[in-house]
Amino acid sequence: MHDIVTDPLYLDVTVNKRSTFEEPIPETHNGFIFVIDGTLLIESHHSNSAQSVTRRQLAVLGEGDRLVAHTSDVPARFLLVAGRPIGEPVARYGPFVMNTQDEVQQAMRDYQTGLF
Known part of the structure; x- marks a missing residue:
């Protein structure tokens, strides 16, 4: 291996019920989340809106976005994947x-x- 060209970010995240998870996404990266269990309310700082993402759904994150994911009455688990294009x-x-x-x-x- 010579070098890492995409500077990857791979996280397997579990968020307790009625909790929030935050993670900055570098401006140079594109990313997505894939929900394994539960439902998340994802805030987007680019559009000042929120979107519900549930089990087996994928949400694409904007470049340099800050992931803010909220749970309701049940915990959630998801994968966060990001890297340089x-x-x-x-x-x-x-x-x-x-x-x-x-x-x-x-x-x-x-x-x-x-x-x-």
């Missing part, structure tokens, strides 16, 4: 993520034939 095109289909649709199709063929 890699500056490359992204193509995806199902679980496959590559740079082009042709690469995605090839990865699917490789998987289906046991080469993956």
Whole structure:
């Protein structure tokens, strides 16, 4: 390994009921949360609004946002993932993520034939 190019942030967070979790997201990073259990009310400082995100839902965070997540009467668990953009095109289909649709199709063929 030569260096870490995305400066990743990976957190597995559990928030007790009627509690708040806060985490700054660097201005250079893009990020998302994926709710594993419970429901969160996520504040966005970019839009001065709040959004409810529940089990098995994903919410994309703005660049340099500060994550503020509130729980109600039940605890919640979620993943917070963020990193610097890699500056490359992204193509995806199902679980496959590559740079082009042709690469995605090839990865699917490789998987289906046991080469993956």
